[in-house]
Amino acid sequence: MEPVEKYYALEDAADRSMAAKFDGAVEENELRSQAQGWLQLSKGESTGEIDLDEASDIIQDSIPYEDTKVDIIKKEMSLDFPSTPCTRICRYNKSFFDGNICIGCFRDVHEISNWSSMAPIEKSYALEDAIDRIQDSEYFAGSVTSEDLRRQAQQWASISKVGYEEGLGKWQSIDIKNGNEESVVSSTFDYTSFIEGESILVLEDLISTEELTSIKVAADEIQARNSSERMSKGLKNEGLVRIPLIDAAQRASKLNTPFADTFPRDIDDKLNTILSKVLDRLDSDHERLIERLLSCHRLQNLFKNDMLQFSSREPAVNVYTKGGSFRPHEDGQQLTVLIYLSHPTEFDGGGTAFWPQDSRGHRVEDPSLIIAPNAGTVMIFRGDVTHSGLQINHGRRQVFVASFSPSKKG
C-alpha cells in the first residue's frame, strides 16, 4: 500500500475502534497518530517521532494477498493503456459535491462503476470533467493530480481517434447534390462541404429500437387523440402532428403559438436523454465542426444549462400519417438534428428530401437527395439547407427534430 492509502486505512480503523474496545487492541489515538505519520510521509515530510512499522503491520494483515496479485496482473496487462485515475482511496466527503464525487479520483459513482465498459472518448470526457471538479477545490491527501488526469484524458482521446481511423465512428457524409457517401475519419475530416450546406452527416444505430418503442407508442396515442378531437369538431384530419417536448410547449405558450398535447413526464425525460446523448456524441465526434460552425464547444453542457435556443415548438416529435408531409423549408437555426424513430418499412413514401445550395429552389427543381434512414439513425445538417418531409401514403412515420443555435443570452 502507498503511504497515503495507509493513512486512509488507519483513519478508517480509528473510526471503527471507537465502536468497541477489545483487550490488547490498538488504541484509537495510536491509530490516528500513525495515520498522521503516513500522511506526512506521503507528502514527503519527515514523520518525526512516529514509529510507522507497527502501523504497516496492522494494515498489511488486512489486505488479502489475492487482491495484490490481481493488481499486479492488471498493471502488466495495461502497459500500453492509460492507467486508471483510481488512487485506491475510494472515499466520499459530504462537503465535496455532496458526497457524490470520489475524493481520490474525482469521478462520480456512475463513472467509477461503468469505467471498464466506457468508450475511450467517454473516458476522456469523464476525465476532463474530473479535472473541472478539482479546479476550485483543494486536493485531498493522495488524490490524483490534475496533471495525471490530463495526461490520461489525452491518451484516451488519442486511442479513440485510432478507433475512428478504423471506421468505428460510422459517421457517413452524404453529398446533397450527387448522393455520394464518404466515411468520416474524425481526426482528419474536412468539414468545409458540410459548413457550406452541401452535405449532411449521418450516424446509424445510435439509438436502439428498444429505447424508441415506448416513445413511439406515446406519440401515436397523442396523435390518435388529436385526430379524434379534430373529427369531433368536424375538422379534417391532419397528416402531420408535431408534439413538442414540455419545455418547448412552455416556450410556445408564452408566444401564444398553438401546439399539440405534450408527452407524459417519463417519455419527455427519455426524449431529453436521447437528445443529450446525441449532443454528447456530436461533441466528441465533431468537436472541430461544432467549433467552426457554432463557435462553441460542448453542446451537451449548453443544452443542460438551458443555453441552446431552439426553433419554436422544438425539440419535437413529428408524427406523419396518411397524406402527411412537411413542406420544403429551412429550419433557420445554425444546426438541425433529426433522429429517425420509425423504420422505412413502417410507411410508404416519405423520407427527407434535400435541395443543393446552388439549385434554383424547390419550386423549380426536384430534390437531389431523398433519404429514409433506419430507425435509430441520427442526421445533422446546417440550418439553412432546404429540405422537406415527403408525403407518406400509408402507415406512420415519426421523426424527432431539434434545430438550434447557441443562445445569445448565454
Ligand SMILES: O=C(O)CCC(=O)C(=O)O
Ligand atoms: O420529416 C422529416 O424528415 C423532416 C422534418 C423537418 O424538416 C422538420 O420538422 O423541420
Ligand SMILES: [Fe+2]
Ligand atoms: Fe426541418
